[in-house]
Structures are given as structure tokens and as C-alpha cells.
Amino acid sequence: MDNETKPGLLARLRAALLNRATVPTKHPEKSRVHVASRTISGIHVNPDNILTSSVAWACCRFISESIAMMPWRAFRELPGGGAEIDKRHPVDQILYIRPNPELSTFQLKETLIHQALRWGNSFCEIERDTVGRPFALHLLHPDRVQVLRDDNGVLFYRVSNGIGGTVDLDAMDVLHIRGFGDDVVGYSVAEYAAQSIGWAMAASLFGASFFGNGANVALIVKNKTALSPEALAFQRSEFDQLYKGVNKSHRTAHVDNDTDVESVGTSPADSQMVEANRFLVDEVSRWFGVPPHIANELSRSTFSNIEHQSIEAVQRCLAPWVARLECEADYKLFGINPRGYYSRLDMEETLRGDFKTRAEGFKIYREMGVISADEIRDRIDMNPIGGIEGSMRTMNSTYAPLERIAGGTAQAAAPVPAQATA
Known part of the structure; x- marks a missing residue:
């Protein structure tokens, strides 16, 4: 087995801690800010109800679903260089086929990311077989998990099982x-x-x-004579019934004698609602590292730059989360000594451009001799040609070595026959 046994691993961790000059924090802090029951705006905010904000929902959905769509495979380095997918490795079965009977790989990646976005941390229990190989991943809600250290400074996770109490998991058994x-x-x-x-x-x-609650009429009524409480109540009730609500707004009010009618008007633009909402898209998006156009704030986007903005979103927003997943999985699932194994999320699908741009890229690779026709067909989900015709790699015949160009000729020189020796 590639992974080190658990007792031996824990012994190495404790030994490493004994050699440290500093002492790790006993109970790592999950926050360094004061958590108020209500914000200044009067709204209580927590990791669950932030999704009632359309901008926060759009940001969490974009990041989590984009990464969930990326195939996550286990690779094995080849002796001569390069790497290949190891379909038989148990880690590949977990990451690409099924992490457990109740969860798909898409749901696993999606949930890990959106929980990490909202709570700052997401967790999975790594279930291992009798020889220590991982064969299942089980999601743990962040509210159930405490990140702690024992008396020796070794990290462990205390998980609440509800009425079943708590259970402590070693750090190597938690993704x-x-x-x-x-x-x-x-x-x-x-x-x-x-x-x-x-x-x-x-x-x-x-x-x-x-x-919903504003009585938005185009006219206002002023009574010239005082009304009795009953009459005033009747007038207000009738007014609300006829004119209150968005589907009854801006009607003409018909009133009795001895009243003045005055024109009034208030619009969302006058209340700066449109400008405020546009600013808040930028404000909330910044916290998630998501470009505003992802949340449909397109005031600064054009037809010519939207594709480049989307590629930038992948490189600067999604790529860090991809690295977090890969680094943690490589250490926890393959062990301290991975022996040439590693995991990788394929970001190609999210980075590719339109059909014409992608076709031009394949053409350049084909002319450089990098890929064959069957390899291109595999990328675009077409059946292989097969045989030498499909696997052959070709190159533009005009390419010439730099040494030959420096010598003053780009033509292929005829081979010099060997001279006979006496």
C-alpha cells in the first residue's frame, strides 16, 4: 500500500512537533471579528441566510457548480515522463465514479466548495478499508465539526453525531x-x-x-374639513383597497367634495434603488472574488471583452479553489509517500473559447505534431478513426532545424555517403 500506516504516521507527527521551537495554537480560531447578532442595517446574517441575497447566491453557485463540472481524476507518473489516468486506483473511483452510495461526484465537489465559501471550511470523513486504503468520502456539515489539538499539539477533528455524542477523527481521516x-x-x-x-x-x-406596502398613487387627497374617526378610517380603508399595491399604483383617486387633490410621485430611480443595487453587486462580489458580470452586472461589459472576462474569472477565481482541492486530496488520499500518484481537476472545459477559437487551437497543435487526429476527436467526443491513420502525428514540412537556418539554407541536405577506406 502507498499510504503510511496510521500509528506510524501519528508517531512521525508527534516527533515533528517535539522538534518545533514554537507551540501550535491549542484551539485554532475560526474568526477574529466580532460576530454581532444583527448588522447595522438591522439584518441578521449567517452562512445559511446569505443565500437569500441574489448576489451571494449567484457567486456561490458560479464557483461551486463550475468546479463540480470539472472531471477529477487520479494520475500516475510514467517512468519515461508524462502521466496517465489510473482507472483502477481506488482514489480515482472515489473522485470520478462515486464517493459513496448516496452522493455523486458532482454533488461532492459542489457541496465542498459552497460550504467552504459560506463557512470558511468544509469537511469529509475518509472511510478506509482494513489496510488503510480510502474507499469512500462522507460529507460532514461544518456546524458538526470542531478543529482541535490534543495535549501533544496533534490536530484532530471532533464531530457531533447528535444524540450519539461526539467522535474524534484523526487529521488524516478528514478531507x-x-x-x-x-x-x-x-x-x-x-x-x-x-x-x-x-x-x-x-x-x-x-x-x-x-x-408591496407603499401606496403609490399619482394623486394625494387633503380633506378641508375634519372627518370623524369612523369616516377617516373608512376613507383610509377604501383608499388602501383601491390604490395599495404595485398592480394598483398610479391610478387617479376619485374623492368627495371639500377636498384638495395634489399630485405626488416617487420612483425607484428617485430613491436611488437602481444605483444602490448596482453598487451592491460589486460590493458583495468582491467578497467572493467573483467578477460582477457573473452576477449579471453587465454595465461595464461589452461583446468584445466578455469572453476574456470569463477566462479571467476561471484563472483568478476558480483556479485557487481547484488548487485547494488537489493539494488536500493528494496528501490525505495518497499519503505522505504518494509514489508518483496525484489528482487533477481538468479545467480545460471552463477555459476553452468558442468553436472557431477551439478549432484553430487544435489545428495549431496538429501542425506542431503535438496531437493526432484521434486525440482531437476524443476531445470533441467523436469516435476514433482507428489504425495508423488516426494515431499518426504529422507536422508541417516547412519546419527546419535552427542550425540549418543559421548555416544559410533551409533545405534538407542530401545524406553524405560513407567513403570507403583503403
Whole structure:
């Protein structure tokens, strides 16, 4: 087996800690900010209800679903260079086929990422067979997990099993995806971005109240003579029934004698709702590292630059999360001595351009002799040609060695026959 046995691994970890000059934090902090019950806007923000913000939902969905679509495979380095997918390795079965009977690989990656985005951390229990090889991954909700250290400073995870109490898992038996943070834990965006997200949620509620509860009429009634409480109540009830609500707004009010009618008007633009919502898309998107156009804020996007913005989103937003998944999986699933094994998420599908751009790229690779016709057909999900015709790699015949060009000729020189010796 490639993985080191658990007792031997724990002994090495404890020995390494004894040689340290510093002492690790006993209980790693998950936050360094004050968590208020309510934000200044009056909205309570937590990792669950931030998804009621359309911008936070769009950001979490974009990152988690984009990464969930990437195939996650186990690779084995070849002796002569390069690597190939090892379909028989148990890690490849977990990451590409099925992590456990109840969960697909898409759901595993999607949940790991969106939990890490909201709570700052996501966890999976690594279930191993009798010889220590991983054969299943089980999601653990972040609310169930405490990140702790024992008296020797060795990291472990305490998991709540509800009425079953708690269970302690060794660090090597937990796949822990950390977001941006300190030490061994990540920071929750819901806590650090509470004021910004609370502002966005409050603006959304204000907009709903503006139309749902506001009596938006084009005219206002002023009574010249005082009305009795009963008459005033009747007038208000009739007014609300006829004119309150978005589908009854901007009607003409018909009133009795001895009243003045005054024109009034308030629009969402006058209340700066449109501008505020546009700003809040930028504000919330920044916390997730997502370009605003992903959340449909397209005021600064054009037809010519939207594709490049999307590629930049992959490189600067998705790539760090891909690296987090790969690094953690390589260490926890293959062990300290992986013996040439590693995992990789294929980002090609998210980086590819339109059909014409992709076809031109394949053409360049084919003319360089990098790939064959069957390899191109495999990338575009077509059946192989087969035989030498499909596997042959070709190159443009005009290519010539640099030494020959430097010598003043680009033509292939005829071979010089060997001279006979006496």
C-alpha cells in the first residue's frame, strides 16, 4: 500500500512537533471579528441566510457548480515522463465514479466548495478499508465539526453525531477544504462580509416593501374639513383597497367634495434603488472574488471583452479553489509517500473559447505534431478513426532545424555517403 500506516504516521507527527521551537495554537480560531447578532442595517446574517441575497447566491453557485463540472481524476507518473489516468486506483473511483452510495461526484465537489465559501471550511470523513486504503468520502456539515489539538499539539477533528455524542477523527481521516484564513482554519465570508451582505439584503427588502406596502398613487387627497374617526378610517380603508399595491399604483383617486387633490410621485430611480443595487453587486462580489458580470452586472461589459472576462474569472477565481482541492486530496488520499500518484481537476472545459477559437487551437497543435487526429476527436467526443491513420502525428514540412537556418539554407541536405577506406 502507498499510504503510511496510521500509528506510524501519528508517531512521525508527534516527533515533528517535539522538534518545533514554537507551540501550535491549542484551539485554532475560526474568526477574529466580532460576530454581532444583527448588522447595522438591522439584518441578521449567517452562512445559511446569505443565500437569500441574489448576489451571494449567484457567486456561490458560479464557483461551486463550475468546479463540480470539472472531471477529477487520479494520475500516475510514467517512468519515461508524462502521466496517465489510473482507472483502477481506488482514489480515482472515489473522485470520478462515486464517493459513496448516496452522493455523486458532482454533488461532492459542489457541496465542498459552497460550504467552504459560506463557512470558511468544509469537511469529509475518509472511510478506509482494513489496510488503510480510502474507499469512500462522507460529507460532514461544518456546524458538526470542531478543529482541535490534543495535549501533544496533534490536530484532530471532533464531530457531533447528535444524540450519539461526539467522535474524534484523526487529521488524516478528514478531507478539510479551507478557505482564505489563518492557521488550519478558514474564515467565514458570512461573518467577515456581514455588513456588506446585510446591506444588500436590506436593500432587497426595502425594494419589496416599496412596491408591496407603499401606496403609490399619482394623486394625494387633503380633506378641508375634519372627518370623524369612523369616516377617516373608512376613507383610509377604501383608499388602501383601491390604490395599495404595485398592480394598483398610479391610478387617479376619485374623492368627495371639500377636498384638495395634489399630485405626488416617487420612483425607484428617485430613491436611488437602481444605483444602490448596482453598487451592491460589486460590493458583495468582491467578497467572493467573483467578477460582477457573473452576477449579471453587465454595465461595464461589452461583446468584445466578455469572453476574456470569463477566462479571467476561471484563472483568478476558480483556479485557487481547484488548487485547494488537489493539494488536500493528494496528501490525505495518497499519503505522505504518494509514489508518483496525484489528482487533477481538468479545467480545460471552463477555459476553452468558442468553436472557431477551439478549432484553430487544435489545428495549431496538429501542425506542431503535438496531437493526432484521434486525440482531437476524443476531445470533441467523436469516435476514433482507428489504425495508423488516426494515431499518426504529422507536422508541417516547412519546419527546419535552427542550425540549418543559421548555416544559410533551409533545405534538407542530401545524406553524405560513407567513403570507403583503403
